[in-house]
Amino acid sequence: MDLREEQTRDRDRVGALHREAFGGEHGEVVARLVDDLRHDDPTALSLVAEESGEEAGGLVGHVMFSRCRLDAPRRLVDVVSLSPLGVAPRRQRRGIGSALVRHALQELDVRGVPLVFLEGDPRYYSRLGFSPAVQQGFRKPSLRIPDAAFQVVKLSAYEPWMTGTFVYPDTFWRHDCVGLRDPDTEN
Known part of the structure; x- marks a missing residue:
């Protein structure tokens, strides 16, 4: 498997991968989020996993890290958010997502x-160095994010004064990709 930065030629395949990985309407939302994040944040780190050797030819994973802010008491701090991470269903549970995240964290360092923030399953992301952000003095951007799902990893440029409220850019809000919606409430 080769891990590399996403190229322009990969974009349609990345969208298809997220549609397959997330399924249904949510897969379409994630694919559109990726497109808009590319446009809104040209500095985003976007990595793909591509099969090599006998299985060559297909993208099997994608992860994106885009610019966000931390509203710290001293000043705004540029940080990133891991979102989304998708792996082709036929290739899940084989370490592809973990390899993408580990590789990206090294590059971001x-x-x-x-700091790198995310919303996700703590059982999965804790293996990659993420831990509950609320327990470390960070505030969530939405009450719809479960405390356990709001996670952070501190990289070597982190300084102890960097605490405060995590702030998503407008792109995440436009796509309603912050926190969980209550399925029992009507629009």
């Missing part, structure tokens, strides 16, 4: 990013 080299780039001087101090």
Whole structure:
């Protein structure tokens, strides 16, 4: 498997991968989110996993890390959010997502990013170094995010004064990709 930065030629395949990985309407929302994040944040780190060797030819994973802010008491801090991470269903549970995230965290550390936030399953992401952000003094951008799902990893540029409220850019709000909606409530 080859891990590399996404190229323009990969975009349609990345969209198809997220539609398949997330399924249904949610897969379409995630694919549109990725398209808009590419446009709104040209500095986003977008990595793909591509099969090599006998299985060559297909993209089997994608992860994106885009610019966000931390509203710290001292000043705004540039941070990133891991969203989305998708792996082709036929290739899940084989370490592809983990490999993408680990590779990206190394690159983000080299780039001087101090903090990486996400919303996700703590059982999965804790294996990759993420831990509950609320327990470390960070505030969620929405009450719809469960405390356990709001996670952070501190990289080497992190300094102890960097606490405060995590702030998503407008792109996540436009696509309603922050927190969980109550399925029992009407629009």
